[in-house]
């Protein structure tokens with residue numbers, strides 16, 4: 001598709017969040033603790049000692065948040081369900097008050113003409129299941145499928161698009177290999193095992209959906225395209241390893257039924273052999289793949305960087321976000337084309353895309369009392385990346401919609417409240433919400449089906 005930047009009718013414009021990052025009240029009304037509740041309350045784990053105890057207080061303020069989405073003209077909302085809110089021990093006993101929360105949210109969205117898109121697992125594993133080995137215990141695939149079946153039974157029909165897992169790579173790299181995220185392990189032997197059981201759990205949850213589910217189910221992965229820093233054989237090999245580890249480790253099994261060969265090289269003796277039946281379970285037909293895209297990576301060989309032996313190279317003169325990620329919209333077009341070509345043109349959604357840039361803790365107030373947050377860098381980021389999506393669609397990618405990350409400033413995991421990704425500003429002292437300039441710009445893009453991408457963003 002060339003200019004003007006109009007998107008086809010039916011293209012869905014939305015925003016995304018995750019339970020532990022926004023809800024607050026993690027133990028309210030009979031909910032059980034998750035691993036993030038535990039991790040956040042472990043001294044030294046979170047920047048500034050921040051926790052999700054209050055977060056955006058969305059558990060209590062969800063009506064206001066739905067009203068804000070409606071005001072911006074958003075058509076869909078991708079949220080995640082906290083497993084331990086509905087099953088406090090992870091399995092067995094149901095917490096009906098927790099289930100009611102998600103039923104009310106879904107009904108509230110539908111009443112406002114907003115499609116709910118539910119993610120079953122966005123990192124907050126029930127702590128009771130972690131006590132039984134968490135993602136290292138092969139039985140977790142059955143536990144996850146039981147939980148998934150409960151949610152389908154209650155919400156399918158009202159929720160018409162489901163995602164099993166959000167970013168299994170981050171769960172294993174952050175949670176089991178490098179330890180910066182819950183449950184905070186640092187173990188080369190555990191990471192591939194956790195990955196495999198995440199994927200088996202995805203497969204079983206898709207199977208469970210096919211038993212009665214009437215709509216769509218898929219998986220959400222984060223893709224960070226890797227570009228070699230030079231043509232040297234070492235850099236090219238490092239780039240392949242990094243790509244296999246981060247990008248192909250999950251999509252190859254899901255679409256092709258096998259792991260990339262380079263993973264054996266990355267993990268060495270820690271790489272297990274898995275039975276072929278597991279690979280069949282993982283390779284279930286899915287209705288869409290969700291792509292989360294934030295940045296790219298220029299990669300060079302680095303023997304000291306364990307276990308990948310690859311390291312990123314900073315690009316002088318390029319713009320970086322507050323999380324240190326290069327702004328590189330072309331990488332999104334490249335990613336979407338790569339998925340199309342490698343995996344047989346699956347239906348895709350951009351399930352997350354956005355940026356943390358500095359915004360003040362308080363919105364500006366003019367003499368009339370109107371509040372404003374000026375965030376031109378975020379607006380420019382959105383423009384560049386939506387143009388990149390448009391280009392990929394023009395080159396034949398089947399893309400059903402775009403979800404900005406994030407609706408609200410929220411808890412950026414172990415970085416606490418120090419990084420703001422929202423198009424809506426949250427004053428964490430008062431919980432006052434203020435749509436930033438980027439939200440107004442996004443609303444214009446949505447209302448014009450993309451045509452507003454043509455001009456400037458003020």
Ligand code: BGC
Pocket residue numbers: 018021166167170222292352405412413421
């Ligand atoms: C995650 C979000 C996170 C965002 C920014 C993604 O990895 O799905 O939960 O806040 O990126 O880091």
